[in-house]
Amino acid sequence: xxxxxxxxxxxxxxxxxxxxxxxxxxxxxxxxxxxxxxxxxxxxxxxxxxxxxxxxxxxxxxxxxxxxxxxxxxxxxxxxxxxxxxxxxxxxxxxxxxxxxxxxxxxxxxxxxxxxxxxxxxxxxxxxxxxxxxxxxxxxxxxxxxxxxxxxxxxxxxxxxxxxxxxxxxxxxxxxxxxxxxxxxxxxxxxxxxxxxxxxxxxxxxxxxxxxxxxxxxxxxxxxxxxxxxxxxxxxxxxxxxxxxxxxxxxxxxxxxxxxxxxxxxxxxxxxxxxxxxxxxxxxxxxxxxxxxxxxxxxxxxxxxxxxxxxxxxxxxxxxxxxxxxxxxxxxxxxxxxxxxxxxxxxxxxxxxxxxxxxxxxxxxxxxxxxxxxxxxxxxxxxxxxxxxxxxxxxxxxxxxxx
Amino acid sequence: xxxxxxxxxxxxxxxxxxxxxxxxxxxxxxxxxxxxxxxxxxxxxxxxxxxxxxxxxxxxxxxxxxxxxxxxxxxxxxxxxxxxxxxxxxxxxxxxxxxxxxxxxxxxxxxxxxxxxxxxxxxxxxxxxxxxxxxxxxxxxxxxxxxxxxxxxxxxxxxxxxxxxxxxxxxxxxxxxxxxxxxxxxxxxxxxxxxxxxxxxxxxxxxxxxxxxxxxxxxxxxxxxxxxxxxxxxxxxxxxxxxxxxxxxxxxxxxxxxxxxxxxxxxxxxxxxxxxxxxxxxxxxxxxxxxxxxxxxxxxxxxxxxxxxxxxxxxxxxxxxxxxxxxxxxxxxxxxxxxxxxxxxxxxxxxxxxxxxxxxxxxxxxxxxxxxxxxxxxxxxxxxxxxxxxxxxxxxxxxxxxx
DNA sequence: AAAAATAGTTCTGTGACTGAACTATATTAG
DNA sequence: CTAATATAGTTCAGTCACAGAACTATTTTT
Numbered sequence: 001x002x003x004x005x006x007x008x009x010x011x012x013x014x015x016x017x018x019x020x021x022x023x024x025x026x027x028x029x030x031x032x033x034x035x036x037x038x039x040x041x042x043x044x045x046x047x048x049x050x051x052x053x054x055x056x057x058x059x060x061x062x063x064x065x066x067x068x069x070x071x072x073x074x075x076x077x078x079x080x081x082x083x084x085x086x087x088x089x090x091x092x093x094x095x096x097x098x099x100x101x102x103x104x105x106x107x108x109x110x111x112x113x114x115x116x117x118x119x120x121x122x123x124x125x126x127x128x129x130x131x132x133x134x135x136x137x138x139x140x141x142x143x144x145x146x147x148x149x150x151x152x153x154x155x156x157x158x159x160x161x162x163x164x165x166x167x168x169x170x171x172x173x174x175x176x177x178x179x180x181x182x183x184x185x186x187x188x189x190x191x192x193x194x195x196x197x198x199x200x201x202x203x204x205x206x207x208x209x210x211x212x213x214x215x216x217x218x219x220x221x222x223x224x225x226x227x228x229x230x231x232x233x234x235x236x237x238x239x240x241x242x243x244x245x246x247x248x249x250x251x252x253x254x255x256x257x258x259x260x261x262x263x264x265x266x267x268x269x270x271x272x273x274x275x276x277x278x279x280x281x282x283x284x285x286x287x288x289x290x291x292x293x294x295x296x297x298x299x300x301x302x303x304x305x306x307x308x309x310x311x312x313x314x315x316x317x318x319x320x321x322x323x324x325x326x327x328x329x330x331x332x333x334x335x336x337x338x339x340x341x342x343x344x345x346x347x348x349x350x351x352x353x354x355x356x357x358x359x360x361x362x363x364x365x366x367x368x369x370x371x372x373x374x375x376x377x378x379x380x381x382x383x384x385x386x387x388x389x390x391x392x393x394x395x396x397x398x399x400x401x402x403x
Numbered sequence: 404x405x406x407x408x409x410x411x412x413x414x415x416x417x418x419x420x421x422x423x424x425x426x427x428x429x430x431x432x433x434x435x436x437x438x439x440x441x442x443x444x445x446x447x448x449x450x451x452x453x454x455x456x457x458x459x460x461x462x463x464x465x466x467x468x469x470x471x472x473x474x475x476x477x478x479x480x481x482x483x484x485x486x487x488x489x490x491x492x493x494x495x496x497x498x499x500x501x502x503x504x505x506x507x508x509x510x511x512x513x514x515x516x517x518x519x520x521x522x523x524x525x526x527x528x529x530x531x532x533x534x535x536x537x538x539x540x541x542x543x544x545x546x547x548x549x550x551x552x553x554x555x556x557x558x559x560x561x562x563x564x565x566x567x568x569x570x571x572x573x574x575x576x577x578x579x580x581x582x583x584x585x586x587x588x589x590x591x592x593x594x595x596x597x598x599x600x601x602x603x604x605x606x607x608x609x610x611x612x613x614x615x616x617x618x619x620x621x622x623x624x625x626x627x628x629x630x631x632x633x634x635x636x637x638x639x640x641x642x643x644x645x646x647x648x649x650x651x652x653x654x655x656x657x658x659x660x661x662x663x664x665x666x667x668x669x670x671x672x673x674x675x676x677x678x679x680x681x682x683x684x685x686x687x688x689x690x691x692x693x694x695x696x697x698x699x700x701x702x703x704x705x706x707x708x709x710x711x712x713x714x715x716x717x718x719x720x721x722x723x724x725x726x727x728x729x730x731x732x733x734x735x736x737x738x739x740x741x742x743x744x745x746x747x748x749x750x751x752x753x754x755x756x757x758x759x760x761x762x763x764x765x766x767x768x769x770x771x772x773x774x775x776x777x778x779x780x781x782x783x784x785x786x787x788x789x790x791x792x793x794x795x796x797x798x799x800x801x802x803x804x805x806x
Numbered sequence: 807a808a809a810a811a812t813a814g815t816t817c818t819g820t821g822a823c824t825g826a827a828c829t830a831t832a833t834t835a836g
Numbered sequence: 837c838t839a840a841t842a843t844a845g846t847t848c849a850g851t852c853a854c855a856g857a858a859c860t861a862t863t864t865t866t
Contacts, residue, residue, distance in 0.1 A: 009853080009854055009855075010413065010416065010820085010821060010822050010823085010852095010853060010854060010855095011821080011822090011854090013413065013416055013821095013822065013823085013853090014821080014822060014823095017822085017823095032844075032845095033844075033845065034843080034844060034845080042412075042823080042824095043823070043824050043825075044824095044844080044845065044846080045823075045824065045825080045826095045845095045846075045847080045848090046822075046823055046824075047845090048845065048846060048847085049822085049823090049846095051845095052846095070832085070833075070842080070843075071831095071832050071833030071834070071841075071842055071843070072831075072832055072833075072841085072842045072843025072844065073829095073830055073831040073832055073842085073843055073844040073845070074831070074832065074843085074844075075843080075844060075845090076844080076845080158763075168763075214642070215642030216642075227731070229731075231639075231642065236634075238731070238732055238733035239617070239618030239619075239634065239732055239733050239734045239735065245730040245731070245733075245763060246730070246731065248730055248761075248763055249727045249730055249731070250654075250723050250726060250727055250761050251653075251656065252655075252656060253654065253655060253719065253720075253723055260763060262760065262761055262763075264761075316656065317656075320653050320656055323653060324652045324653055324727065325731075327648040327649070327651055327652055328630070328632075328641070328648070328649065328652070328728075328731070329641055329642055330641035330642050330648075331641075331642045332642065357665065358651075358653050358665055358667075360561075360571075360648060360651055360663060360665075412822085412823055412824075412852095413821095413822060413823060413824095413851085413852055413853050413854085414823090414852080414853090416822090416823095416852090416853065416854085417852080417853060417854095420853085420854095435813075435814095436813075436814060437812080437813060437814080445854080445855090446854065446855045446856075447813085447814065447815080447855095447856095448814095448815075448816080448817090448854075448855065448856080448857095449853075449854055449855075450814090451814065451815055451816085452815095452853085452854090454814095455815095473811080473812075473863085473864075474810075474811055474812070474862095474863055474864030474865065475810085475811045475812025475813065475862075475863055475864075476811085476812055476813040476814070476860095476861055476862040476863055477812085477813075477862070477863065478812080478813060478814090479813080479814080
């Protein structure tokens with residue numbers, strides 16, 4: 001039985017259908033009205049009206065007529081108006097802060113970066129860093145603060161999306177920090193804050209491998225291990241609004257010590273620092289923490305068995321964690337994302353082997369595993385997608401009239 | 404951004420609101436129109452119309468006026484009409500088949516059971532057993548086949564809810580079996596089939612500890628270990644319509660051998676057969692498989708350390724599995740259900756300890772863990788709830804007119 | 807007995823959707 | 837070259853769900 005939720009009045013009905021139309025145009029890149037009639041299961045009359053509203057609000061534009069295939073009146077292709085909204089997305093990583101400016105289509109107009117020289121920074125420092133990176137990005141696109149319709153920020157750790165509060169982050173001191181309040185001092189546009197794994201997931205959903213899937217999982221492997229969950233084309237954030245904490249899934253009881261203080265966390269086997277910890281025994285004469293990982297990968301690829309065994313174990317643990325996810329969510333697709341995924345070939349075999357050995361086969365295809373290498377700029381783009389999503393998920397046209 | 408889903412036309416809008424009203428009345432047991440106005444966020448006028456339709460369809464009844472508290476016109480309490488629909492629910496366990504007959508309020512009118520003498524049965528045998536148990540149950544309630552508005556069946560294993568197909572079950576030979584087609588030979592009413600953990604979950608949602616929660620998890624511990632997930636008051640069945648497979652979550656890499664053929668499954672540590680396997684070393688002079696578990700529990704309670712250690716390990720593994728679930732779903736409530744939960748005090752300490760040690764504390768209350776002892780008849784009631792839910796989740800009034 | 811409070815109904819207006827008829831614009835057949 | 841056909845999109849009238857406001861109903865309080 002359906003529960004106490006759903007759309008109550010007809011205004012909400014229209015808003016929902018407008019959002020569905022806009023979302024479908026975004027997903028396809030281009031769509032004619034007939035396409036929407038079919039996909040959204042609405043009558044031509046209704047679609048006509050919705051599109052008319054969207055055109056009036058300048059959120060979409062009619063293409064100057066593409067190709068005319070077949071006979072009959074040629075379809076008029078509709079696409080998002082790139083200039084309809086400009087948003088900024090920021091990602092906090094242990095390198096520093098990266099900001100990307102996105103147009104309404106999600107294209108990156110410019111980026112700006114600033115490095116951090118400390119392991120953790122406090123709230124005022126974060127604001128300063130974001131300010132600098134944002135200024136650089138805005139300059140690159142020749143834009144001003146007030147051109148921004150929304151701002152999205154992703155940080156690792158526990159973030160409450162509703163309140164914009166960061167409960168804990170490995171990169172921030174002085175938590176809990178009200179990130180939304182903090183940014184509101186600097187910007188007057190709506191602020192959206194989320195866990196960084198959700199950024200990657202949003203980007204995969206909007207621009208990446210998840211574009212054509214209703215359900216998939218994104219596992220990010222970097223300094224930590226994150227998980228994003230898409231169910232029925234919607235980002236799922238856990239029952240209480242907090243992001244999924246996959247890095248601290250236990251893959252070994254009383255296992256390796258994790259930076260969270262517990263033992264046996266997945267992160268304690270597959271993250272950068274976990275690899276570096278073991279690499280000390282395999283790599284000689286490294287000049288720094290970055291270098292040791294590069295050398296480790298190099299040696300493993302060259303056939304050094306000790307080095308390779310470090311990757312093998314990481315792959316096995318990651319595979320085990322993924323197998324558990326598959327057993328619960330049963331998604332058709334899992335995306336592995338992250339900068340470290342450049343060495344995924346070192347992990348891949350073991351991941352696949354462990355997955356196969358630990359998931360139950362039924363008479364249907366098992367999940368595809370796809371790998372996506374990610375840099376900071378893609379994370380920032382995901383933060384921008386978050387901002388666009390936050391902006392558009394309510395009442396897109398009403399917002400247009402305000403603007 | 405909202406995706407390509409939602410309510411399209413206004414007929415669906417009404418259907419949705421009717422279902423919401425009905426669901427709310429069921430949840431509360433009794434509700435006045437004003438209550439629905441507040442809870443469903445609809446106008447008095449709309450609620451008036453919806454209730455009028457439901458009364459006309461005989462799905463609900465007006466109470467003969469309860470107490471008149473305070474001044475003003477006394478509210479007219481509405482409740483479900485118990486006689487509006489009669490459904491049957493069946494549960495296949497390794498003991499046999501249990502059937503329960505439920506009225507529209509979910510009250511059990513009668514039950515019927517039949518034992519099986521083999522470990523696995525095939526499709527014709529299943530149908531025979533269900534037939535016998537159903538006949539007994541119907542006799543008890545003085546009802547006929549054609550009084551049934553729907554039939555729900557729960558089996559352990561992999562079940563595709565949409566198609567009614569059982570891909571695999573530990574209790575059925577000859578899989579895949581089209582259970583819906585099988586039962587359609589015997590009954591002309593709609594048939595709903597699901598994984599048995601989902602039955603328990605549906606029952607907790609409708610009648611049990613989950614009644615007042617929007618989000619919770621149900622972990623069933625019996626001969627296998629099952630998981631049911633409720634998100635936003637809806638049973639979640641995995642991306643591809645299959646139940647969550649928690650029993651084969653891996654809690655130990657290359658761990659104990661499971662009956663699924665893999666190693667380290669949670670089930671291989673906490674299910675009946677796993678306990679019995681280890682109990683062989685601790686218990687002397689047991690007369691049979693049931694007896695060995697009873698003796699094991701007895702000895703453990705009496706302070707025998709070897710016996711207690713078996714429970715300790717089971718509790719630790721279950722705690723680890725639960726910790727991983729908490730990290731992903733972050734629910735406010737976890738319900739442990741099952742017949743074996745009679746010995747939960749033997750597991751409880753270790754579960755709590757492991758949970759505490761393996762979940763990350765943030766500045767908010769952690770999940771409550773509640774324990775619910777379940778017998779076969781409660782499972783069957785869950786199957787009935789499944790049937791009621793399936794029947795009502797679409798267009799309750801339209802169905803009334805057909806009937 | 808009148809006033810106040812609360813519950814529920816009826817009526818009217820707004821708006822969202824659909825179906826059907828219509829217009830627009832292309833290709834193809836003769 | 838014209839008519840037929842096919843496809844895309846618009847307009848208009850009708851239906852239906854909802855909300856707001858005025859109404860009725862029923863109780864307690866003053």
